[in-house]
Structure formats: structure tokens, C-alpha cells
Amino acid sequence: MKIVFAWIVVFAVLIGGLGGVVSGAALSDATKACLECHSIIHPGIVEDWQKSRHSQMSPSDALGVKGPGLKVSSRDIPDGLKGKAVGCAECHTMRPKEHADAFDHNDHKVYTAVSPGDCRVCHSEEAEQYSMNLMSHAYRNLAENKLYGLLEHSILGAVGRDKAEMENAPASRVTKAETCYHCHGTVLKVTGKEKRAYDDYGDMEFPRIEGWPNQGTGRVNLDGTIGSCAACHTRHRFSIETARKPYTCKQCHVGPDVPAFKVYEASKHGNIFSSHGRDWEFRKVPWTVGKDFSAPTCAACHVSLLVSSGGELIAKRSHRMNDRLPWRIFGLIYAHPHPKNPDTTIIRNKDGAPLPSDFAGGFAADYLIDVKEMDSRRKGIQTICRACHGSSTVAGQWERFESSIKETNAKTLTATQILSGIWAAGYAKGPSEGGSPFDEEPERIWADSWVIYANTIRFASAMGFGGDYGVFADGRYELNKTIVRLHQRGRP
């Protein structure tokens, strides 16, 4: 079968198919000038780009694709860009006035950190969707929430001792950049210039950029935009294959706080991907269910443009990744309906705290999507399920998912009540006495219960169809044990 398939592919290539892959778009003179040195200095990155579609097609070629295979969504691409391949100069020198990091470099104004503001010149629709994605706001949503700041401080802070008591100093900027903000995104800031010596080229001057390197999803860029397309569309090949494989999502979604990848890998879907994925077609647009792939990857359910083998639309492409997600199941004390606005710093619960739920689990409903919107999003994701599964499977799976949300929220409430008792008894210093809710031992046991275990259980329900991540692998076995441990701390 594979051989036959290979021959079909050969034939398709010969007659010019494969969605318009052609090689030979001319390079701009500026890009040629870049390559002259950089193919020697950074050969790896240049080779990688040469394997990209960008190096082989011009925007004009791309705009010539008819139908849903069209990937370039902008209609106002400047004429000067249209006819040449998308090379070094096209991305790194196009908008120097907007970029605070633009610097003089061999007669060009070059900037290091390409942003969604640059990508949107050709991919405006995707950039627009992504700007509405929670992920593009990941920096501010974390950094400008005081309560999250206390949690961050308890995790990253420089633990020390002042006499017999613990005393935490704030984490350094550098520590922050390689921890929470590695995924959430750093703030890029030009702090000066510096000369660096190159063997064959002598001294050259470059801007010093605080927060660099970083490809976090909510990076604050030097042209004022937020986000980084390269978080998923890995430089410099920008292959849709990379973005569609689950390893990309894994970069940020593998830890025990958000074990999406681990759960996926242990699910039936993940089994099929691991066993057969090597034979799938990851580059076709649109992506045909059953034909191009036999089980969903992350992208299939949350991002990609899907059709049936008959050509019927199953799901629209979206870069606002909660378009088909009613519930937000991780990162916060209780699972809750998704926020309406990707800027979550505006949320206030009934106690005035910047959280989507209050301490007793009640939702800050004004800031969250309503039942109607939740229902519509549920239908969106279930349409994808139903491309392979019967309606009773889909309904049964959803019942379990919502049951797990209810169950874990109830258990988190129990843990929270125990912690309140611990505060009241004076075994730890809670917020009402000016303490952080995250820094003492019982508080850290409490945090485990929801940061890790309740989250894991919900992921297992949501996308793993159960399995060990709902039980022994950071699941209910650990959650119930942790609550018993916390209970023990609260006894006289």
C-alpha cells in the first residue's frame, strides 16, 4: 500500500500538484546580500530556510492557489514583496520604522525579532485571530495579575533564611525569562548597543535586547505587537508539518501543570499517531480527515482547516484556539467557562480579586462566556469528533468530561475549606492576615491539589478518554492522597 501511495505521490509531483509546491521563485537582491555572509556564518539556519516553502514561492505564486488551499490571507501585500521569494530581507528589513531594534548593518536597516506585525503583511487573517487568542496575551495575563504574582514568587523566588524564618527574595529578570516567561513570553527591550568581534568581518555593532532570545506565545515585541508566530511555526523552515505535529504543543504543554501531550500520547488517538503517523500527509491544505491522517493531533481539533474526503467542510481554520472550547480546565483554582476577552487582567470575582472564580468556586460570570456560547463551542468540537465517532460515543465522552469538571471542582472546594480551617487555626498565615496564600507548607500542599492533580484529571477526561492520567499518573490517586495529607496538617 505504502509503495502504491508513494507512486501516486510521484505522479502528483510530476504533474505539478501538491498544492502548488514549485521551486524557483527568484530571491531579492537584499536577500542575496544577506545570504552571502550568513550562509557561511550560520549555515544551519540557511539550510533550514532553503527547505521552506518561503524560499521556493513568492507571495504571487501563493496567491495563485485557488480554493481552500490558499494560505496567504492578505489582499494588500505590497507590490515590492509580491514577486520574490520570502527570504531574510523580506522578514527582517521590511518594517524598520516600526521596530525599535532596527540597526544599521551593511547598508541595511535590519531587526532581529520578527513579530506577528511582520507576518501579518501576508497572513493577516491568522494574525487577527491570534490576537484574540488567550495565548497572545500570555505575558500580561500573568505578569499583571497580583495574585498570580504571589504564586510566581513562591515558585521562582530566591528562598533564603532570615534567622529561623524563611525569607524569599524576588526572582531575577533572567530567572523569570527562562521559566514562566519562556512560554508566556518576555518583554523585549533595547537597552543599548554593543560591539561583537567576528573573525572574518571585524567588529560589528548590535543592539542589546533584554528578554532575548524568546519565542513565547505572548512575547511583547519591539514593534508594539504581542505574540510570536515562531512559537509554533518554528523558524526558519516554518513548516506546517511541524505545527501540526503534537511535539510543537508539547514544548509548553507537557509539565504536570498542563499535561496535554502526555495524556494525548497515552490515548488511543496518540497510539494511532505514534504507530502510523509516519505515513500521514501533514502538509496538505485543507487537511482531509481519514485520508491525510487517521487520528487527530492537537492541531486537528484546535486549529486546522478540516474537510472530508468528499470535500465538505468539517472545521474552519482558527488561530483563536479556544474557538471550540467551552471550558478552561487548567492553570486556575477551579475549572470555569472561558473568559470572553483574551485580556484576563480585567476580570474581577465577587470579592474583587482578579480571578475567574471566587474562593468557593463561584464563577465571575460577567467576564466569562455564557451558556449559549458554551453550547456553540461544544457543538464545534463535537463536529470534529463526529467525523469519526457515532453520536452516542460523543455524548458519552462529553458526559464524562463534564462530570470530571464537577468532581474536581468539588474536591478543590474541599481542599480549600481545609486550608481555610488551617488559616483560621493559625497553622499558616492566610491572605486575611496579610500572608501569601502560596508560600507555606500547607498552602503548597493545597496548590498541588489543583495546579497539578485536578488539572491532570481534567485533561485525561477532555482528550485522553481516561486512562492512567485520571488515576495513578498524577490523577485521583494523588489528588485524594493530597487532600488527606492537607487534612492531617489541619488537625490539632
Place this chain on the structure above:
Amino acid sequence: MKIVFAWIVVFAVLIGGLGGVVSGAALSDATKACLECHSIIHPGIVEDWQKSRHSQMSPSDALGVKGPGLKVSSRDIPDGLKGKAVGCAECHTMRPKEHADAFDHNDHKVYTAVSPGDCRVCHSEEAEQYSMNLMSHAYRNLAENKLYGLLEHSILGAVGRDKAEMENAPASRVTKAETCYHCHGTVLKVTGKEKRAYDDYGDMEFPRIEGWPNQGTGRVNLDGTIGSCAACHTRHRFSIETARKPYTCKQCHVGPDVPAFKVYEASKHGNIFSSHGRDWEFRKVPWTVGKDFSAPTCAACHVSLLVSSGGELIAKRSHRMNDRLPWRIFGLIYAHPHPKNPDTTIIRNKDGAPLPSDFAGGFAADYLIDVKEMDSRRKGIQTICRACHGSSTVAGQWERFESSIKETNAKTLTATQILSGIWAAGYAKGPSEGGSPFDEEPERIWADSWVIYANTIRFASAMGFGGDYGVFADGRYELNKTIVRLHQRGRP
């Protein structure tokens, strides 16, 4: 080399080889009728089936295979089935009288949940073997053992508080279905009928099936059979390649309670599979050691029909997966000889409890295989080892494995003695005072020592040839630490 190999494959295909893969068996009219709608409603699943051997061969074609490549073991396949490809109707409408979930659906009596009772029409020998497999009894063996029930309750129960004391309510049916019974199998039960609306087809009536979806290995089916072939032979492609790759086993055997996959992946065998498996032949029957594959996967040692390149038999195919396993190394307090009967609910230890060992580690010998049978099973598995390894390697490995069993059983005994002391001292309420042995904090520490750490150590010895899972990764580092923690809880 790879290229040369590719050409050999091309040639083999051209002359009609590859173990009888032919395409073009006719579809039955009933299956054609199914496909008319379902290829539109569930295109993914239909495409997947179209890649299967079932869609391309009739039972008659399959019966024509001579020698050990024969995969269809039944000799009494009804004539009506023999001549057509194995399609929707062949599996979902063949035995409506036996299936409590059969319902009227466009002039057909259709049922959703296909069972081993259906698969055995063509694959009787495998179904028979599987019925003797512990895994097919996984539902009852868990659900009908009172002591396991207490453990299950401590893990899944709805932890709450009654005044200052913990008070657990039983887990819901839905929670059970997506946790323990996701792998062990649910009980399928028709609880009524319901109408569902389809855009293009109007309202249709379906049975409501409690416990669905589920592909657990011990599922209790609506035709009275137990088990699910689809647990490993993933629907609807039913590719032997899937079943032979370790990702299938991983679905249930990855968590810290049964870390077979993790240990395998970190072993030399797993390394070779990960590095070179993409070049192996996973579909050939019989499976030739060294030629088709260079290192065993789970299936190679525990299930598949293996031969040497000279055609000599190395191992028979078996779907009773402990055929070559003398020791049962996980899931219970102490490792012990395998039970004689796959129904383990009948076991009673010397104290009358339904466990294969007593609290002090003594075996309930009447219910377990004897030394002679253990020796025969050991020889069975070692024959496979010796297809690649010399006798001194095999003997050395086995010495370590049995040493680990002895060592971990001894450490578990120490932990159990400490717990007995804790009960005696009144720090927790043990079974002799009517308490559960699993619900309080010291009891949960004790459970960690064997559910997780002793198990992991034994898996590392059994199939990993040691490595980090025997030490830091849930191994001895954690086991000894846990026993010291427990000891600390038992001090005045």
C-alpha cells in the same frame, strides 16, 4: 541499504507477495448500504477501514493462505460471510439475536458494540485464548473483590468533610467508567432508547448504552461475552502493525502503577525500536526475528508468532498473555506466581481474604501455578531471549529479576510491619477495628511503597534490564525513602 530494501519490496509487491495482500474483494450489499450514508457522516472511520485488510480481503481469500501465515483460525465460517470483504454489516449486523443493543436502523438490525463473540466467527482460536487471559476478566476481577473495592474507593471516592473528619462518598458510575474501568472494561447495559436529530436524515432512534464508549480489555458485552478485541486491535483498521507496536500496550501500561512502556522505552530494546523501528516490517506473519525486527516490542515476547530466518518456530502465537510469565509482578501487595484461573475472584489466602498472598507475604498456593508450571513458563520466555542472547546473558538477567522480586517483597513486608505497628499504636484505624487499610495518611504512604515503587523496580528488572527505573525514577530511591517516611509516622 534502505533503497535496496525498498526495491525488493516493490518487486515483492509486483509479484503478488506480502502475505496475500490483495485488493478488490467485493462488498456485500448490506455493507454498501451502510457506506452510502456513513461515508458522509463519519468519513474518517470509513477511510480508516478502507486501509484495513478487512476491506480488501474476504474470509475465503484469507483462508487460502497456506502455512503459518494463516490468520483466520475458524473452520466453520458461515458460507454467507465467506465471499465478501469484512465490512460494516459483517461485524455490526451478523448476530442481532445475541446482542441486546441491536436496533432497527434503515431496514437492518444493527448493534453498536462489537464483541469477541463477533470476532470469533473468523478468529476462534484467538478468542478462545483471550478468554483464558487475565485481561478478559479485568472487570470482575476488580469490581467483585471487596478489598480492591476499598482501594478503589480511597482513590476515586468523593473526598469531603463531615465536621472535622474526612468523609468519602462513593464515586459515581461515570467517574468509574473513565478511570479504573477505562482499562478494566465497563459493563455495557441498554437503559432505554433515545431520538437524535441528524441534519440530513431527520430524527433517528438509538439505544442508550450505559458504559459506552469503552474498549477496556475486560468489558462486559451486550451479547454476554467479556473482553474487547479493539483494545489492542484498534478500530476500524485492525492493523496488526498497531497491535505489535508498544504504543498500544502503553494506553494502559504507562502509569506509575504499571510502568511497562516507560521502562521499555528507556531499555536497550526500546532504544533500538525507537532508533530503527521505522525501517522494520510490522505486518508479516509469522514474524521473523532479526529480519523483520531487530529488537522485541511487547508483542514479540508476549503474543506474536515468531520464527527464525531459517523458518524454525521460536514462539507460538498466544492471546493468553501470561503463557510465558511465571511471576505476576504488579497490582498487588506482593509479587507472586500467576493465578491458575483468569477469574481471580475465587482466590482466598490463609486468612480468607480474596488475595493471592497474605499480609505477611505468604502465597495462597492452591490458587497459583506451581513450581513446575513456573519453570515451563520461564523456559518459554527465555527461548525468545535466546534468539538473540547467549545463555549466560539470559541466566544472569533472570537471576537479577528473581532477586528483585525477593528484595521488593522483603521491603514490602517491612513496610507492612511498620503499618501494623501504626495500627496497633492507634495512629490509624486498621481492618481489625473496622477501618479501611487504604484511606488514612500512613496507609496511603504504605500503598505508595508497593502500588508504585516495588512495581516499578520489578518492571525495571523484568524487561528493562535495569536502568533508572530501578533507582531514581520511582525506583529504590523512592521506595527506601517512603519506608523511612512511614517509619517516622509510627514513632511516638
Place this chain on the structure above:
Amino acid sequence: MKIVFAWIVVFAVLIGGLGGVVSGAALSDATKACLECHSIIHPGIVEDWQKSRHSQMSPSDALGVKGPGLKVSSRDIPDGLKGKAVGCAECHTMRPKEHADAFDHNDHKVYTAVSPGDCRVCHSEEAEQYSMNLMSHAYRNLAENKLYGLLEHSILGAVGRDKAEMENAPASRVTKAETCYHCHGTVLKVTGKEKRAYDDYGDMEFPRIEGWPNQGTGRVNLDGTIGSCAACHTRHRFSIETARKPYTCKQCHVGPDVPAFKVYEASKHGNIFSSHGRDWEFRKVPWTVGKDFSAPTCAACHVSLLVSSGGELIAKRSHRMNDRLPWRIFGLIYAHPHPKNPDTTIIRNKDGAPLPSDFAGGFAADYLIDVKEMDSRRKGIQTICRACHGSSTVAGQWERFESSIKETNAKTLTATQILSGIWAAGYAKGPSEGGSPFDEEPERIWADSWVIYANTIRFASAMGFGGDYGVFADGRYELNKTIVRLHQRGRP
């Protein structure tokens, strides 16, 4: 693209390219004699060898390769070996006088355990480098360090109870062989002879070898050499592809004490490898950055001979794996500059203990590389980074790495000070009172802080470019929590 690439490969093969892969070197008569029986007794291993380069080329063929593709570094290969393929007899019968395990076997003096002393006959340069590698000294460095012995004992010892107190018996030789020394290497020792029965061949006599099987990196061999090439160059195919893929390193570097593989897999580099590695060329020597592979594996940065597509040298091949590593970041209490000598048993800190740092974190500087050497090694590794990354990325990454070293060393110091207080208060018995620093509960919490968490954080910085292993996945979340737990144990 892939198809085009495939055709290029076909063409390259046809014109005799691919670095000299030819098939057809003649086998020696001795090897033919081995194969006569062993292809029947151990067909798997023989098939595996038949896929090797060793089975297809003679040393003379290999010596004919011109330029950097040359893999055989010895210039004094005995004439008798030069003309034949490297088969069973060439490795297992060449140096019988040196091997204490040589025995009479069908008119040949055969030995089981092939050593670096055997491999160096053709690969002298690599053997020499490896003898300077810390890994080749892994047995003695662990076994002959008294302080490590106490840690080993706390992990492996047979935990028991004498009345109410814990009492640990030493671990057995067998337990040691399958735990720490599985990776560090065992001592091989002939302890006698034994007869074994073979069905078709009758009784045969073999030496009994204590410590066998083992392929640990620091194995002490029966010809007096140390190390095992087969640890990474897996028998009997000895494929450079295996050694260059990260799964080989994973065998020993996956656990929480040294999570290199897990961090790599979750990094951008690991993502690219997982997504695209199947299309890379893993066998070419030298290895061309960007062309043969698009992201580094472990071997790319630490071992392999790398060139640019223009043919310029990027990194020399080295089997002394810290050649490009200034810092030693795992396995010890504090991160420190690499030892000068691969034999670390000679190190003494200012307190006379065999550790590269003292209890307060001060370095035993006389035994460690100096700032100049550290700088030179840093430049070595950064040259590889710069094959793909700009200088500001490389500088930013390095700043974070060294910041993490400083941060984790400071946190470890805090934990150590708390433990000192615990000892002083009499809550546990420290070394000054003759106690082990590793066996009691607070000591084990302290050990977690550096054996697991500080290590993991440093790996995340070193090669993962951050991510979850620096935060929730055994990172700072756990480290800070652990220090708070330890602090709690030290309160009155």
C-alpha cells in the same frame, strides 16, 4: 521535496556514494565457522550483524576512505585482520591471552565480553579519547568514593527494622549490578566454569562471569580495560545512526536525577527532531549541519564531527564528552567546574572529603578546570550553537544557564544550612556524630532538593532553553516546596 530527495539518494547510491557503503567483503574462515551454528542458535543477533557496516566492509576497505569520512583511526591494524569483514571471530577471538574469560570452544579460544581493548585495534583514537572520558571511569568514581557509598547504601540497602529502629543491610551484589552499576558498569570476574545443555549440540562448558551481562559505560573488563563501547554503539549492528539518536543517551540519562532526554524532548530542538528526524541522514560522516540534520541531537553537540555545507569544520569528533562542557551540572550537591582528571576518586575538598565542593559550596579548585579552560570549553560549545544561532541568542542563553547555576547552588546552600540546623538540634544524626548524611527523613528531603530538583533546573537551562522542566516538572516549583518542607522539619 522528499521524493526529489529520494531520487537524489538513489542516484548517489548508484554512483557509489554514501561514504563508501559497499557490500561484499569476504568473511574469514573462523567467522564462517561461528556462523554455522550461531545463525541457528541466535538468529536475531546474526541478522542484526548482517545489517552492520562491519559485516560488509573489511578494515582495508574502510582505510580506503579519503578525507574526514575516514572512520578507522588506527594505522597499525594487523595484516591478518585487514582483508576480511569484521565478524564474530575478529572481535571475540583476536586477543585471547589478554582476556581472562577466553575459553575453549570448538577449537577456538573465544571470549564473551568484548572490550574497548578490542575495539581500539581499529579505532584507537576514539578508544584513547574515551579513556579520558568521565564515563569510562564511572565504576570506580562511584564504588570507591566513601561518601557516595553512603548515598548508595541509603538508596539500595535492604531496609529492615531492629525493634523500633530502622536497620539497613547492604544491598546484594546482584541488586547493585542492576541498579547504579547497570549504567556505571559492573566489575566482570570469572568465578568458575559451568556446563550447559544444548538440544542439538550436547553439553558445553562456559566460564561463569560475575557482573555479566552489563554494558555500563565504566565496566571493568576481563582484559583489564575499562568502559564499554557497546553502551552507545549497540551490538551487533554498531550503527552510527543508533549512537547519534538521542534514544541511546536516554538509556542512562532519563531519570529525574539526570533528565537530559526529557528536557531535550520538550525543547525546540527536540520538537524539530521528533517532527522531522525521520527525514534526516544519520549515517554520513562528517555530519553536515542543516543539510543532514536540522536540529542537534545529543551527539551533535557532544561527540560528532560536524561540518558546514561548505565543508568547513564546526566541531571535531570527540569521545571525551566534556570537551565542550565547562560546568558539571548533575550528580553532586553543587554544580562545579569539570574535574581535570576523569578519575574523581583523587579529589579532596577543603575538609578532606572526596567531593568537588565543600558543604558550603566552595570548589575544590585544585582538582577542577580553571577559568581559562572553562572559557575555552564554553567557546567550543558556542561555536556549535552559532552554526544556527546569532551571537545575541547564544549570549542570552548562556547568561541564563550560568544564572541558573548560581541560583540553584544558592538554594542548595540554603537547604544545606537548614539541614545543619536540624543536625545541631538533634532531629537527625549528622556526620559529626557518626551518622550518614543520607538515611534519615530530613536528610532524604534535603537530597531531593539537589539530586533531583536543582539538577533538573540546570538541565532545563543548559539544553532545553527553559520550559516546564525549569518550573513545574521537577523544577523550581518542587525545589522551593522541598526547601519549605525541610524548613518545617527543623522547627521546634
